[in-house]
Amino acid sequence: xxxxxxxxxxxxxxxxxxxxxxxxxxxxxxxxxxxxxxxxxxxxxxxxxxxxxxxxxxxxxxxxxxxxxxxxxxxxxxxxxxxxxxxxxxxxxxxxxxxxxxxxxxxxxxxxxxxxxxxxxxxxxxxxxxxxxxxxxxxxxxxxxxxxxxxxxxxxxxxxxxxxxxxxxxxxxxxxxxxxxxxxxxxxxxxxxxxxxxxxxxxxxxxxxxxxxxxxxxxxxxxxxxxxxxxxxxxxxxxxxxxxxxxxxxxxxxxxxxxxxxxxxxxxxxxxxxxxxxxxxxxxxxxxxxxxxxxxxxxxxxxxxxxxxxxxxxxxxxxxxxxxxxxxxxxxxxxxxxxxxxxxxxxxxxxxxxxxxxxxxxxxxxxxxxxxxxxxxxxxxxxxxxxxxxxxxxxxxxxxxxxxxxxxxxxxxxxxxxxxxxx
RNA sequence: AGAGAGCUGGCAGAGUGGUCGAUUGCGGCAGUCUUGAAAACUGUUGACUGUUACAGGUCCGGGGGUUCGAAUCCCUCGCUCUCUACCA
Numbered sequence: 001x002x003x004x005x006x007x008x009x010x011x012x013x014x015x016x017x018x019x020x021x022x023x024x025x026x027x028x029x030x031x032x033x034x035x036x037x038x039x040x041x042x043x044x045x046x047x048x049x050x051x052x053x054x055x056x057x058x059x060x061x062x063x064x065x066x067x068x069x070x071x072x073x074x075x076x077x078x079x080x081x082x083x084x085x086x087x088x089x090x091x092x093x094x095x096x097x098x099x100x101x102x103x104x105x106x107x108x109x110x111x112x113x114x115x116x117x118x119x120x121x122x123x124x125x126x127x128x129x130x131x132x133x134x135x136x137x138x139x140x141x142x143x144x145x146x147x148x149x150x151x152x153x154x155x156x157x158x159x160x161x162x163x164x165x166x167x168x169x170x171x172x173x174x175x176x177x178x179x180x181x182x183x184x185x186x187x188x189x190x191x192x193x194x195x196x197x198x199x200x201x202x203x204x205x206x207x208x209x210x211x212x213x214x215x216x217x218x219x220x221x222x223x224x225x226x227x228x229x230x231x232x233x234x235x236x237x238x239x240x241x242x243x244x245x246x247x248x249x250x251x252x253x254x255x256x257x258x259x260x261x262x263x264x265x266x267x268x269x270x271x272x273x274x275x276x277x278x279x280x281x282x283x284x285x286x287x288x289x290x291x292x293x294x295x296x297x298x299x300x301x302x303x304x305x306x307x308x309x310x311x312x313x314x315x316x317x318x319x320x321x322x323x324x325x326x327x328x329x330x331x332x333x334x335x336x337x338x339x340x341x342x343x344x345x346x347x348x349x350x351x352x353x354x355x356x357x358x359x360x361x362x363x364x365x366x367x368x369x370x371x372x373x374x375x376x377x378x379x380x381x382x383x384x385x386x387x388x389x390x391x392x393x394x395x396x397x398x399x400x401x402x403x404x405x406x407x408x409x410x411x412x413x414x415x416x417x418x419x420x421x422x423x
Numbered sequence: 424a425g426a427g428a429g430c431u432g433g434c435a436g437a438g439u440g441g442u443c444g445a446u447u448g449c450g451g452c453a454g455u456c457u458u459g460a461a462a463a464c465u466g467u468u469g470a471c472u473g474u475u476a477c478a479g480g481u482c483c484g485g486g487g488g489u490u491c492g493a494a495u496c497c498c499u500c501g502c503u504c505u506c507u508a509c510c511a
Contacts, residue, residue, distance in 0.1 A: 044472080048480040055480090058492040062441035065491095073491080080491045247470085368471095377470090 001366040002108050003379070004037050017111030020327040022120050029104055036101040043097060047090040054083045106215075110362040112327045113299075113336040119326030125339070126326065131310070132319030134343050135400050143346040144395040145277030147402060148174065151422050154278070166282030173422050177397075177409070178285060180416035181390050182260050185287040185312065189258035189387060192308050194289055197259040199238030202229040207241040210367045212333055222264050231264040235288035236384045243292060244367045247377060254301065255292040258387070260285065278391035279351070286389040291382070294371065295360070298381035299336075302358045305385050306338045309354045312388055315412045318396050319343040321350065335360045342392065346399040351392045356385030
């Protein structure tokens with residue numbers, strides 16, 4: 001959520017930023033926010049004054065009662081009636097104004113960082129780096145959805161039987177390589193200074209609001225209605241919400257957390273080759289890194305996170321590229337996002353495997369996540385990224401490393417897997 | 424799941440209708456003393472909102488109610504603890 005104070009002080013820059021994100025009606029929305037805020041403050045002042053009068057009279061009555069002047073007290077009591085009615089009215093309109101303001105405010109996306117390239121579509125994202133060579137596959141090479149059947153390591157039909165589409169069953173070496181990837185990613189994160197977290201994978205409404213899944217993206221989460229809990233779409237939600245409504249000491253920063261969780265997404269996408277196999281699932285595994293930083297350090301932290309993700313891809317010997325997303329393709333909440341894409345040899349296209357973002361104060365404003373310095377509290381910056389999500393990494397490993405003799409496991413994973421080939 | 428007891432400032436813990444946003448202790452910060460430190464002593468120390476600054480307003484688990492006035496009474500939801508039951 002954007003800060004009203006910032007909008008007020010930088011009206012033109014706010015509108016310009018909204019435009020760069022291709023947000024429609026930015027100017028009108030900003031003006032509406034300012035109008036509602038002014039009205040809200042006027043009402044607040046009037047309410048405060050009314051309450052102040054009521055409080056003064058109540059004290060007076062208290063004094064008179066103590067002094068035993070009952071009749072005088074009754075006279076003053078009569079005066080409070082109109083004040084009470086008035087403050088009720090004002091309270092009502094204040095509530096309405098506040099929720100109106102909130103409703104407009106939450107529709108506004110975060111403003112893009114100055115380095116964000118102009119553009120609206122994925123094609124306009126800026127490729128800032130390419131690493132590794134795209135492999136030439138042998139003649140019998142096939143996409144991963146054929147490989148998993150050939151080697152019987154992932155069974156979609158079985159998942160379909162016990163849960164539904166998009167819930168794969170990993171078997172044998174398929175299950176073992178999953179576990180190997182999880183441990184590898186977690187170990188790498190710990191070595192990079194992150195603290196391992198095992199959060200709940202069900203969250204309450206407050207947490208959903210905190211990171212912005214609620215109120216309007218609730219259709220994308222599985223909902224346990226009996227207890228009004230939601231299955232997490234990413235570990236970002238519980239791990240970031242650990243710091244909801246918190247005031248941190250400067251000495252506690254930076255905070256670097258990493259957590260492995262299964263992730264659940266209801267709207268896994270439409271049919272077609274782009275969502276076949278492991279490309280898009282209802283349930284998948286992911287290691288997420290989450291950081292809380294002082295504002296002046298957050299962009300250095302973002303670069304560090306990007307390098308961390310890249311080091312994982314390098315160790316897995318996967319050819320990848322890094323994109324700086326353009327304004328129109330960035331997520332709603334992000335100020336700057338890098339996407340890492342891995343080359344999927346048999347599909348012949350780039351697959352997004354990670355997205356690291358700096359949200360600046362957009363999340364912390366709603367979370368009320370602050371730091372205290374010299375008696376003043378200021379909002380902190382939050383960042384997160386996948387490091388990494390398993391399905392597409394697995395797909396790329398399978399496709400890029402396939403040979404006539406089987407699939408070769410990347411060296412770095414062999415100690416974790418306990419085997420060198422799937423064949 | 425049943426019965427009971429609770430939920431107050433960073434922590435502990437008073438406060439059962441009237442200057443209570445809240446006694447006190449610990450912790451934190453500043454100072455005095457000291458070569459320095461400790462001890463002792465003195466002062467200070469919640470959040471949000473708001474004003475140029477003051478003032479003012481809101482917050483005692485969340486929400487609602489009674490009252491001129493609520494931390495205190497009532498309703499409701501949530502959570503914690505103890506006992507019983509159940510269970511990986």
